[in-house]
Amino acid sequence: MRYWPILLTCVSYQVFAADISVSSPDKNIKFTFTDQNNLAQYQVNYKDNPVISPSKLGFTFEQAKPMYRDFNVKEVNREQVNSNWEQPWGEQRIIDNNYNELTVKFTDINDKNNHFLVTARVFNDGIGFKYHVPSNKPRAITRELTEFTIIDSHKATAYWIPGQGYERYEYLYNETPLKEVSKANTPITVKLGSGVHLAIHEAALIDYASMSLNREKNGRLVADLSPRSDGVKVRKQDSFDTPWRTIQIGDRAVDLINSHLSLNLNEPNKLGDVSWIKPGKYVGIWWGMHIQKYTWGSGEKHGATTENTIKYMDFAAKHGFDGVLVEGWNTGWDGDWIANSELFSFTQSYPDFDIKKVSNYGKKIGVKLIGHHETSGGITNYESQMEEGFKLYQEMGVEQIKTGYVAHGQNLKRRDGNGIMRYEFTDSQDIVNHFIHNVTTAAKYKLSINTHESVKDTGLRRTYPNWISRESARGQEYSAGWSAPNPPSHIPYLVFTRMLSGPMDFTPGIFNLDYPPLKGGTEEDGLSDYMRPQTTIAKQLAEYVVIYSPIQMAADLPENYEAKPKPFQFIKDVPTDWEKSIALQGEVGDFIVIARKEKKHRQYTGKDWYLGAITNEKSRNIEVSLDFLDKGMKYEAQIYKDGKNADWRNNPYDIEIIKQVVTAQETLKIKLSEAGGAAIRFKAL
Numbered sequence: 001m002r003y004w005p006i007l008l009t010c011v012s013y014q015v016f017a018a019d020i021s022v023s024s025p026d027k028n029i030k031f032t033f034t035d036q037n038n039l040a041q042y043q044v045n046y047k048d049n050p051v052i053s054p055s056k057l058g059f060t061f062e063q064a065k066p067m068y069r070d071f072n073v074k075e076v077n078r079e080q081v082n083s084n085w086e087q088p089w090g091e092q093r094i095i096d097n098n099y100n101e102l103t104v105k106f107t108d109i110n111d112k113n114n115h116f117l118v119t120a121r122v123f124n125d126g127i128g129f130k131y132h133v134p135s136n137k138p139r140a141i142t143r144e145l146t147e148f149t150i151i152d153s154h155k156a157t158a159y160w161i162p163g164q165g166y167e168r169y170e171y172l173y174n175e176t177p178l179k180e181v182s183k184a185n186t187p188i189t190v191k192l193g194s195g196v197h198l199a200i201h202e203a204a205l206i207d208y209a210s211m212s213l214n215r216e217k218n219g220r221l222v223a224d225l226s227p228r229s230d231g232v233k234v235r236k237q238d239s240f241d242t243p244w245r246t247i248q249i250g251d252r253a254v255d256l257i258n259s260h261l262s263l264n265l266n267e268p269n270k271l272g273d274v275s276w277i278k279p280g281k282y283v284g285i286w287w288g289m290h291i292q293k294y295t296w297g298s299g300e301k302h303g304a305t306t307e308n309t310i311k312y313m314d315f316a317a318k319h320g321f322d323g324v325l326v327e328g329w330n331t332g333w334d335g336d337w338i339a340n341s342e343l344f345s346f347t348q349s350y351p352d353f354d355i356k357k358v359s360n361y362g363k364k365i366g367v368k369l370i371g372h373h374e375t376s377g378g379i380t381n382y383e384s385q386m387e388e389g390f391k392l393y394q395e396m397g398v399e400q401i402k403t404g405y406v407a408h409g410q411n412l413k414r415r416d417g418n419g420i421m422r423y424e425f426t427d428s429q430d431i432v433n434h435f436i437h438n439v440t441t442a443a444k445y446k447l448s449i450n451t452h453e454s455v456k457d458t459g460l461r462r463t464y465p466n467w468i469s470r471e472s473a474r475g476q477e478y479s480a481g482w483s484a485p486n487p488p489s490h491i492p493y494l495v496f497t498r499m500l501s502g503p504m505d506f507t508p509g510i511f512n513l514d515y516p517p518l519k520g521g522t523e524e525d526g527l528s529d530y531m532r533p534q535t536t537i538a539k540q541l542a543e544y545v546v547i548y549s550p551i552q553m554a555a556d557l558p559e560n561y562e563a564k565p566k567p568f569q570f571i572k573d574v575p576t577d578w579e580k581s582i583a584l585q586g587e588v589g590d591f592i593v594i595a596r597k598e599k600k601h602r603q604y605t606g607k608d609w610y611l612g613a614i615t616n617e618k619s620r621n622i623e624v625s626l627d628f629l630d631k632g633m634k635y636e637a638q639i640y641k642d643g644k645n646a647d648w649r650n651n652p653y654d655i656e657i658i659k660q661v662v663t664a665q666e667t668l669k670i671k672l673s674e675a676g677g678a679a680i681r682f683k684a685l
């Protein structure tokens with residue numbers, strides 16, 4: 001008799017605990033909601049083995065009751081979808097969308113009015129789940145409790161950058177045991193002891209705060225939302241949905257790249273006709289500022305002059321580029337432009353830049369002026385002038401604007417309704433909303449936006465296809481000499497982490513590596529003897545294939561391309577819009593080989609394939625089966641590879657350019673030198 005109460009608890013527990021599962025169409029992934037221990041939880045199995053062990057779901061709020069303990073679960077609905085859809089531009093034209101969906105309701109055992117729904121979608125390449133919280137009153141979320149408890153954490157390796165840091169997302173990647181992760185940004189990629197690869201991220205981040213992950217005990221990663229300036233995580237007026245929490249799952253590292261999970265979890269295009277959004281290639285008055293040949297501000301070295309822009313436009317027209325980006329044409333750059341964000345004008349030119357003259361000149365020769373809006377994080381200053389800035393650009397025939405938000409950490413400036421300056425993260429709720437406001441307003445003026453220092457990508461290009469690219473990582477600019485350069489492993493990390501989220505304006509194609517370092521220093525400061533891109537020339541070409549973006553810059557100065565016309569030919573040939581993409585081989589941080597088939601558009605026949613391969617600091621021999629090529633076709637393979645004596649430190653310019661006829665039956669063997677690469681155009685014969 002003494003044991004009755006204990007027995008009763010156990011019995012009631014077993015009677016009421018529910019497990020409700022949904023599997024992927026191929027049955028490899030099983031997602032289960034459970035209320036074991038009266039906690040709202042989920043778990044994930046892959047090929048019959050757990051990969052995510054029971055992990056909490058729920059919230060705490062400033063005033064409302066927590067959604068935390070004493071919840072039970074009930075099934076609400078199931079759906080199945082097997083369809084596909086077409087991207088207006090992208091790394092792949094047709095996207096398969098094949099999943100099984102389950103919605104459940106978690107209810108507070110002691111208060112049936114305290115409940116929330118969770119919908120899970122299980123695809124063959126991973127899972128996504130999102131909350132729906134019904135409410136008839138405003139709520140302030142103080143914590144989202146979502147956990148991702150990765151099994152066997154002591155055997156797992158994580159590839160990650162810090163979340164909510166001073167440099168936003170512009171960090172070098174850490175490769176550490178999972179148990180050494182602290183606060184990580186997403187996507188975070190994890191290789192389990194079994195060799196299975198996971199990437200945790202989010203999709204469709206709208207009117208919410210971005211999710212970083214805090215590692216708590218062992219492999220338990222817990223959501224940590226970027227706080228608003230008032231300390232609350234997210235404010236909502238009534239019922240709300242969260243973004244999707246996603247886990248991509250694959251046996252091989254490249255499976256993560258070949259997955260389109262995040263795009264599938266975003267809403268379809270909301271802009272209607274988007275034929276005005278144009279992928280393409282551009283040059284710009286840009287690298288010159290980074291290597292201090294020019295200045296953004298006024299004075300003798302001012303880069304954005306009418307004369308210089310016309311020179312760049314002539315170069316663009318001669319070599320088939322679509323546009324010329326001009327930075328530093330508008331007033332506000334003089335002095336400390338990072339601190340003085342409120343001085344930026346988005347309509348007033350410096351006297352030596354005649355915007356009408358250059359855009360008219362561009363129209364005559366078929367080259368677009370590409371706009372630039374650096375805000376240095378001054379959100380309110382920008383929003384008060386944004387439409388005027390867009391109008392001016394539209395009148396000038398501009399179709400694309402690069403925006404910038406250079407401000408460190410929680411330092412983006414937003415004036416509240418009372419005119420008080422508030423300081424925000426790049427990815428806190430109000431700034432997330434600012435970016436959406438920016439791209440949707442730009443769409444009214446038929447302008448596409450390429451955001452630098454942006455909130456991370458969560459696949460919103462599907463919903464707003466004019467959000468044409470973004471930075472949100474350490475780009476090539478870090479190797480211009482003003483910072484510790486990106487090491488050779490940077491791109492082999494980027495493609496398996498940051499690039500899982502969407503296109504990146506990395507700005508490839510630096511051909512001249514002989515400029516004086518702008519800073520001297522030691523390895524200890526993070527500075528090196530090689531304060532410039534740590535690369536061979538062949539690798540610079542490979543970047544155009546490996547790093548996907550519908551707009552790609554040829555970042556170097558015109559004279560540096562004219563000095564090396566042979567490798568430059570590859571940059572002129574390579575398209576930026578693709579029918580199909582396949583990541584063929586690679587390991588996180590080591591190397592990557594990607595093949596892409598061009599899409600039929602403009603001058604592109606839709607028949608050619610391209611391949612890019614990039615290695616880290618190790619030289620390696622790769623063997624690539626060409627079985628991705630179309631069967632029965634012959635191609636002229638135009639191969640740009642590291643020359644025999646290529647050496648990124650002492651002889652980076654050695655490149656071997658050869659042509660040979662190939663078919664899908666062949667295998668190519670290519671040697672990549674240290675920090676090297678290879679780029680191939682397979683021209684259909």
Ligand code: NOJ
Pocket residue numbers: 286327374404406452453471477
């Ligand atoms: C940082 C951007 O990433 C870079 O491309 C730009 O030149 C500067 N900000 C100035 O806007």
Ligand code: CA
Pocket residue numbers: 170452453471475477
């Ligand atoms: Ca940047």
